[in-house]
Amino acid sequence: MREQEDDRLYSDPRLVDFYDLENGWGQDTRYCAELARTAGSVLDFGCGTGLFLAGIADGRPMVGVDPASAMLEVARHRTNGEQVRWVEGDIRSIRLGERFDLVTMTGHAFQCLLTDADVKAALATIAAHLTPSGQFIFDSRNPARREWEGWTPEASRRTVAHPDYGKVESWNDVAVDEETGVVCYETAYRLASGETLSSRSSIRFIDQAHLAGLIARAGLVIDVWLGDWIGAPFEPGCKEIIPLGRLA
Template identity: 40%
Template sequence: MGETENTLYSDSRLIGIYDLLNAGDHDFTFYEAQIATPPKYVLDVGCGTGVFAVRLASGGHKVVAVDPSPAMLGYARRRAGADRVNWLVGDAATAPGDTPFDVATMIGHAFQCLLTDDEVSATLRAVRERLSPGGRFMFETRNPAVQPWLGWTAQHSRRAIRTDDGSQVEVFHECTSVRGEIVEFDTHYDFVEAGVHLTSRSQLRFMSQPVLARHLDAAGFREVTWIGGWDGRSFDEASSAEIIAICRNDQASVRRLQDFEHAIQRTV
């Protein structure tokens, strides 16, 4: 899509304001409560600027954090407390598989960056293969039923923030295309004092809960709890803004997969 595609994840000026634009910890607090008492061995997939990974590590968990953007990870590694985290450039399959993880997370709607069935399947399988029996994978995606992209216009999404040096940045989203499950939009950034305008073009996939459930089942996640908000409310397909999935790698499924793989090996 050209030089504006996913600039948010590569331009140092945009990475520098990412945390300001995504301030708030309702999701962090929710997932921390689910992970519960440390120490847990946690895999944070699509960790971005590393806020959550460092927060978990500072709370006593052992954390491996992966992200496909070297620039985002470069920023994360400079964060206070970053030395407590094992940072890796890559995706879920990049994470070590020698010691099973107790928990895997994929937060900040990072799951929606998986645009194809192959990407979704590969990620779910890689995560599941790295979880201990009984381990959990936690992530969220926006509910397409409430059509959040309708508010991604200059009129409805414009906001202004102040950076650490006091300068102002004005930001708004502009939805440009909705094709089935794929929503394309531009995010515009006006650095007022510097007179600089930047645009980042993005695509996100909006899967319904039934479609997502089928993908999870195909990957071997048979036990899934569906939550519709950060306050823990049950998921409602018509009204919930979030589809939060807590997926357990149950031991029976692990054994079935191992038996299947062993049977395949005996035939070759």
């Protein structure tokens, strides 16, 4: 996605250094790792720094796709990173000419798709890379929870322990377009030297009913809607919107 590729949070090596400190192995990657146990091949879109695939690499065919070269550079140098094929590409248009038993997209990377046209293109790509019995899964924050309201400087201020910079003060700031569901937020890190590293990102919040319609029109079927990465079923007030499905 061009927007993500241009976002310094993903393209500036110094900001990429902070990414895993705040986005490490979690419930999403653990859930997907369990799904992957019985998959003969795995494709991960928005793979970022490769934490997930490198963590489960065991010789099976695995491909990680991301538009940010700085993120992929980290992925290639991970332990077991050499067992994964890392591809720089855009989910809206990439075609690998292969099909996979499991297609994943975690870390809310799906929300970097800012329009219905982007979502339709991404879903077509997912469909094009699934085996007849393959599964796909991704996550999106539920707009009903209005999580962005906690992304103000006052509410988000925190300290991040960096191995080179030490304790770093960090915060977010946010602006919301209620009509489109697009949220623009700033991520900032103030180093001990006084220098501030910052980036601006845009993501979209999409409701479950609208997403369900787009998925159905893409020739995909949802077997279960999850409301979190522990496995609870989706309900209107859930934090997450997580479709787990397959080809129609």
